Amino acid sequence: MTDDLRPAALAALRRLVGRDDAVFHDGQYEAIEALVGGRRRALVVQRTGWGKSAVYFVATRLLRDQGAGPTILVSPLLALMRDQIAAAERAGVRAVAINSTNAHEWGEVLTRLEADEVDVLLVSPERLNNPTFRDEQLPALVRRIGMLVVDEAHCISDWGHDFRPDYRRLRDLIAQMPPSVPVLATTATANSRVVADVVHQLGAEGVTTIRGPLARASLRLGVLRLPDATARLAWLLSHLDDLPGSGIIYTLTVAAAVDTARLLREHGHAVRAYTGQSDADEREESEALLKRNEVKALVATSALGMGFDKPDLGFVLHLGAPSSPVAYYQQVGRAGRATESADVVLLPGPEDKDIWHYFATASMPDRDRAERVLAALGASQGPLSTAALEAIVDIRRTPLELLLKVLDVDGAVRREKGGWVATGAPWTYDAERYGRIAAERRAEQDDMLAYESTTGCRMEFLQRRLDDDTAVPCGRCDNCAGPWLSAELSQDVAQSAASALDRVGVPIEVRRQWPSGLDRLGIPLKGRIPAEEQAAEGRALARLTDLGWGGALRELFRAGAPDQEVPTRMFDACVRVLAEWGWDERPVAVVAVPSRTHPRLVGSLARGLAQTGRLAYLGELALDPAAPAGRPGGNSAFRVADLHGRLDTTGLQVPAGPVLLVDDLADSRWTLTLASRELRRAGATAVLPFTLALRS
Known part of the structure; x- marks a missing residue:
C-alpha cells in the first residue's frame, strides 16, 4: 500500500468535517486507497457513526480530481439522501438526487450531468428500473461512471434484515461495469453470512473487506x-x-x-x-x-x-x-x-x-399469484399498466407492485413505457430460497x-x-x-x-369512485359513484393495529377464533362510538350485512344497537347463496365483481330516512359501498356504515 494519496485525502477529510485536526479512523484511509489507488471493490462494515460517508465523499473528490466520471450513490431513504447531500457540500462535492419528491428538478439534474457539473448522483434502488432512466440515461452514466457506491448494502443480500427486491437489481448493474471502476458497499449491520453474500454480489476477485468492532461505548x-x-x-x-x-x-x-x-x-x-x-x-x-x-x-x-x-x-x-x-x-x-x-x-x-408475522408474510412472493401475473402478461398483446394488471389478477396494488419487482429482478417480466411485459424467459418459483429466508x-x-x-x-x-x-x-x-x-x-x-387507550371511534372513509377495469370483468360500472348512491362517512370501533382496542379486536378476528356474540365491554364501547358520532340526522333503522364467518357476532351487534338506540331492526340484506365467499386482500375490481348484483333489500322495509349499516370488519370497504348503494336505491336518505374493526 502506498501513502501517495494520504495528503490529498486528509485535506478532503478535514474540509468535510470542518476541522483542521481531523484524522482518519482505523480503516477509513485503507478503504479510500483501495478505491482510488487500486480501483478495487470494497465492502465496509462499520458501526453507525464510524464515518462510512467520509470514505465515499473523500474517494469521490480524489477520483474526480484525477478526471474520473461522477459517482452513482444508491441510497435507500429520502432522509438519508438529504443528509448525504448536505455532507457532500461540506466536502466540496457537488451532489444531486433523483427521487420521487423532486421530479420537477430532473431535467436540470440531467443537464448538469451532461455538462459534467455533478460529482455524485444519488438515486434510489427503485429508480434504477424506471424505464426512461434505465434505458435512456443509465447506459450513458455507466459508460462514464467514476465509482458506484451501494449504501446500506445488507439489502443486496437475501440474508439482510430488509427484504428489498430492488436492491437485488444492483447485481446486474455491477456486472455491466468495467472491472476497473471501483465499487464500494457500506453497511453497519451485517453478520458473516451477509458479508459473504455481499462480497459475492460485488462480482470480482479480491474484494477488500474492512470490518470493525460494533461496540458502542456511549x-x-x-x-x-x-x-x-x-x-x-x-x-x-x-x-x-x-x-x-x-x-x-x-x-x-x-x-x-x-x-x-x-x-x-x-x-x-x-x-x-x-x-x-x-x-x-x-x-x-x-x-x-x-x-x-x-x-x-x-x-x-x-x-x-x-x-x-x-x-x-x-x-x-x-x-x-x-x-x-x-x-x-x-x-x-x-x-x-x-x-x-x-x-x-x-x-x-x-x-x-x-x-x-404479518410483516414477514406480507413481503414474500406467492407462487399462485406469481403464476397468475405471468399468465396475464403472457396473454396480453402489449404492455399492461399496474392498474390494468390489478383488474385481471385480483391482487391488491401494494403486494402486486412488490411481486412485479421480484419477477423483474428474476428476469421474468420487464417494465417498459406503458406498463409491464413478460420477457418469455423461463421462471420457476424458488421455494427453497424463500423457505430459507x-x-x-x-x-x-x-x-x-x-x-x-x-x-x-x-x-x-x-x-x-x-x-x-x-x-x-x-x-x-x-x-x-x-x-x-x-x-x-x-x-x-x-x-x-x-x-x-380506551378512546373509540375511527372514521371509515367512503368510496366515491368505482375501480378501473370493471368492464374487463363484465360489470357495467365506471367513474364516480352517483351522490345519491353513496354511503355517508362511517365509523369503526378501532383499527386492528390500534394500541387500545386493537388487541381485543385482533383476538376476536384471529384465525380459528369461534364466532360469538359481541362481548359486553366491546358492545358498550360501540354504543359510545354512536353517542359521540355527531351525525346530521339520527338513524331510524338498523340493517346488518350478511356474514359467512361471523353471523352471530354481526347479528348480535346489529340487534343490540337497534335495541339500545330504540331503532327499528330491519334484519340482514339478502345475499345470493351462489355468491362467492369474497376474497379479503383481493383487489378492488374483483371485490366489486364478487358482490355486484348479489346483495339486495328483498324482504326489508327500508324507510325514507338514515339507516345504520352494521358489519364486523372494514377492509376494502367495497361490501359497505355496495350494500349502501342498494339501501339508497331502496329509499334510504343516508346510509351510515358501522363496523367493529377497520383493518388499517
Missing part, C-alpha cells in the same frame, strides 16, 4: 417489561422527560406512532409523528425540528431509520421490539454518536410477535426474544448476533451495571394512559 441498553400497553404508555408519559436530550420513539405500526404522538402532545410533550404515510415536506420539517432540538422526540416507524444523521441524539426508545437483533442494532445506532452517553430503552409487548426470519425473531430475556450483557449479545468476535461485556447496560429505569407509575398518569 450506549446504555436496557429492557423494561411492563404488563400491557396501558402500562407502557403510562411509563412513557411519566418518564419521557427523564431521558437525556432529544430522541426517537420507535413503534411497529403507523397507527401506534400516530396515537402515541397524539397522547404525548395532549400531555404537554413536544413530539411529532413520523411515518411512511407522512408527506415528504412534513417528514423533512420533522427531521429538522429534531436536529435543532425543538422537539423532545419523533414518534416514528422504521421510515425514520437508515442513515438519519443527528450525532447528539440522546435516546432511542422502542414501544414494541423490532423483529431481529440486527434491525434493532440498526435503529439504536442512531443514538450517542457524538455524546458520551445515550439511553436505549426497549419496552416489548405481547403483540410484537403477531406484528412480526422464512426460516432465517423465524430464527431472528427467536433471537430478539432471547435479547429481551438475557441476563448477560446486552451489547455483547447484539455484537455476537452480528458475528463480531471482539464482543466483551459493556459494563453499562442494565444487566452489567444494574437497572437504572424505574418502573414506577403514578396513578393519575396510568389513568390518563388507560383513558387514551
Whole structure:
C-alpha cells in the first residue's frame, strides 16, 4: 500500500468535517486507497457513526480530481439522501438526487450531468428500473461512471434484515461495469453470512473487506417489561422527560406512532409523528425540528431509520421490539454518536410477535399469484399498466407492485413505457430460497426474544448476533451495571394512559369512485359513484393495529377464533362510538350485512344497537347463496365483481330516512359501498356504515 494519496485525502477529510485536526479512523484511509489507488471493490462494515460517508465523499473528490466520471450513490431513504447531500457540500462535492419528491428538478439534474457539473448522483434502488432512466440515461452514466457506491448494502443480500427486491437489481448493474471502476458497499449491520453474500454480489476477485468492532461505548441498553400497553404508555408519559436530550420513539405500526404522538402532545410533550404515510415536506420539517432540538422526540416507524444523521441524539426508545437483533442494532445506532452517553430503552409487548408475522408474510412472493401475473402478461398483446394488471389478477396494488419487482429482478417480466411485459424467459418459483429466508426470519425473531430475556450483557449479545468476535461485556447496560429505569407509575398518569387507550371511534372513509377495469370483468360500472348512491362517512370501533382496542379486536378476528356474540365491554364501547358520532340526522333503522364467518357476532351487534338506540331492526340484506365467499386482500375490481348484483333489500322495509349499516370488519370497504348503494336505491336518505374493526 502506498501513502501517495494520504495528503490529498486528509485535506478532503478535514474540509468535510470542518476541522483542521481531523484524522482518519482505523480503516477509513485503507478503504479510500483501495478505491482510488487500486480501483478495487470494497465492502465496509462499520458501526453507525464510524464515518462510512467520509470514505465515499473523500474517494469521490480524489477520483474526480484525477478526471474520473461522477459517482452513482444508491441510497435507500429520502432522509438519508438529504443528509448525504448536505455532507457532500461540506466536502466540496457537488451532489444531486433523483427521487420521487423532486421530479420537477430532473431535467436540470440531467443537464448538469451532461455538462459534467455533478460529482455524485444519488438515486434510489427503485429508480434504477424506471424505464426512461434505465434505458435512456443509465447506459450513458455507466459508460462514464467514476465509482458506484451501494449504501446500506445488507439489502443486496437475501440474508439482510430488509427484504428489498430492488436492491437485488444492483447485481446486474455491477456486472455491466468495467472491472476497473471501483465499487464500494457500506453497511453497519451485517453478520458473516451477509458479508459473504455481499462480497459475492460485488462480482470480482479480491474484494477488500474492512470490518470493525460494533461496540458502542456511549450506549446504555436496557429492557423494561411492563404488563400491557396501558402500562407502557403510562411509563412513557411519566418518564419521557427523564431521558437525556432529544430522541426517537420507535413503534411497529403507523397507527401506534400516530396515537402515541397524539397522547404525548395532549400531555404537554413536544413530539411529532413520523411515518411512511407522512408527506415528504412534513417528514423533512420533522427531521429538522429534531436536529435543532425543538422537539423532545419523533414518534416514528422504521421510515425514520437508515442513515438519519443527528450525532447528539440522546435516546432511542422502542414501544414494541423490532423483529431481529440486527434491525434493532440498526435503529439504536442512531443514538450517542457524538455524546458520551445515550439511553436505549426497549419496552416489548405481547403483540410484537403477531406484528412480526404479518410483516414477514406480507413481503414474500406467492407462487399462485406469481403464476397468475405471468399468465396475464403472457396473454396480453402489449404492455399492461399496474392498474390494468390489478383488474385481471385480483391482487391488491401494494403486494402486486412488490411481486412485479421480484419477477423483474428474476428476469421474468420487464417494465417498459406503458406498463409491464413478460420477457418469455423461463421462471420457476424458488421455494427453497424463500423457505430459507422464512426460516432465517423465524430464527431472528427467536433471537430478539432471547435479547429481551438475557441476563448477560446486552451489547455483547447484539455484537455476537452480528458475528463480531471482539464482543466483551459493556459494563453499562442494565444487566452489567444494574437497572437504572424505574418502573414506577403514578396513578393519575396510568389513568390518563388507560383513558387514551380506551378512546373509540375511527372514521371509515367512503368510496366515491368505482375501480378501473370493471368492464374487463363484465360489470357495467365506471367513474364516480352517483351522490345519491353513496354511503355517508362511517365509523369503526378501532383499527386492528390500534394500541387500545386493537388487541381485543385482533383476538376476536384471529384465525380459528369461534364466532360469538359481541362481548359486553366491546358492545358498550360501540354504543359510545354512536353517542359521540355527531351525525346530521339520527338513524331510524338498523340493517346488518350478511356474514359467512361471523353471523352471530354481526347479528348480535346489529340487534343490540337497534335495541339500545330504540331503532327499528330491519334484519340482514339478502345475499345470493351462489355468491362467492369474497376474497379479503383481493383487489378492488374483483371485490366489486364478487358482490355486484348479489346483495339486495328483498324482504326489508327500508324507510325514507338514515339507516345504520352494521358489519364486523372494514377492509376494502367495497361490501359497505355496495350494500349502501342498494339501501339508497331502496329509499334510504343516508346510509351510515358501522363496523367493529377497520383493518388499517
